[in-house]
Amino acid sequence: MLKNLNFRIIFWFLFLISIIFIIMVKFSPLKDIHTSQISFISWFPFGFELGETVFDLCIGYIVSCIFYYIVVYLPEQKKRKQTMTIIEKRIDSILGSMGITIYYYFHKYGISENNKRFQEQVEDLETIDCNNKMNFSYQYIEKPTGRTVRMNTGEFTEIMSLLDHSKRIQGTINNIFKIPVIVNIDEDLIVILEEINNCQLFRTVSALKMFPLGITPGFGKDLFLYYLLYKKLSKYIEPTKYNFDQRVTPSD
Template identity: 40%
Template sequence: MKISTSKKNNLVNFSKTNRILLFWIPLVFSFLMILIIKFSPLSRLHTSEIPTLAWFDYGEQLGDLMFNLSIGYIVSCIFYYFVVYIPEQKKRLTIMNIIQIKIDSITEMMVQTLNYFYFKYAIQTADQEEKNKVLGQLNDFPDNLMNFYYQQEREDGVIKLNTGIYTVPLRLEHERIRNQYIIDKILHMPLVNSIEPELIILLIQLRDCKLYQDAKLYYSLPENKDNETKVVSFPEFGKDLNNYYDLYSELTIYSNVRQHNFDQTAEDSWHDIHITTEGIKRKYKTHISKEKISD
């Protein structure tokens, strides 16, 4: 089931709102109570001396009660910080370090896919709104060979890659299989509850995003026997692609994407080939010469 944008925002903001309402506001209130009851000029006055409170004869007892409750709450917060919060943060950092490489792998493939579309449709502006506007007008899968060069900068040098035999539908279908596999592995890891709920929601949305559903549908349909092409149209392809970008943009908050270059000069490159058999996903790299690619 797809989570609507409004529902997603409500879920994302829920934990933040709870932290403010249930922790910080009572803590600040407790400090204010202590200051007012013990250290303000009002602490030396009896309620009979205050016209608006003259009817209430138990101000001192009420002040002692509020003071004790405030002290108790502050002590509880300190206890919670050292006994619960710090260990939970250590768990969260541990699990985030474990899944960091997986999330980086997801976002790296997404940035390559997005930049192919910027290249194909000659989108050179740095304004992301303009890019989304152009992509939003697409009304079907482009089905040509991608033949797209990209270079990854790593510590041991620059790795030159090419999409090779991929078409856009094939690329997205392989990306869907790969990313859904990675996301499901993350969601079934121990201590997954220690991950920020915002990230969990984001991963689920990407796994079930409409663009991946389109790619899956494309390959589930039979081919036309006359010309061996798929007879299908996706009029909301551009809208789905923009939603895909939004998910990528939010995921980059949690990832460290390697620096990519997209120089389209023909040169010897490597090509990723994904083979999926009976649920087992394997990935191979095949060297492709610039002559073979141009053919």
């Protein structure tokens, strides 16, 4: 993402500089209308030739920018939008599974994203309940209708829920990577999906499947990194909103 940002900055900086140089060389108020030379640099050897060269280079760069925008950028943007339409529901499914896990633990331990000690509170978590059933009700906002839909975590223990969500997410991401047009989406999105697919939380959960423990040092740090990945992915598609507040009732 940083690389693309730097490229855009350089691209537009050179575009702006080209326009400035064109104005200086051809439309400067300091230019002598009889000689077509800028008087204050007339002492410089080959100053006129240098000005003409700079002018031609700037014109060439601006023409190249226009050509790139029409021939390359616009078609690529169209392909990206079409590809995002194809994978949008899959991305939403990934965000949904991630959101249930994240906001379940936030609700369970009373953690608020607006708290100044938010990161510290999340990273302090060390317990995954491998025995007791979760039995939590939660709600999500249905995107097409805005309706609040009530659901339940069911007969799952926390370790069962984490295993189920990790399996679903990894399966969805692997299916996305098999779609031929995936090459058209932003490279940064592919990187984020790959980071989620191989995140430390999934590796920790996979290890707990074989050796279930109550105290899991490092779980909170894994969960916080998982939360950051969730936020990164949320920049591409607005995630479904989940709420574990037991007082909320579903709307009709």
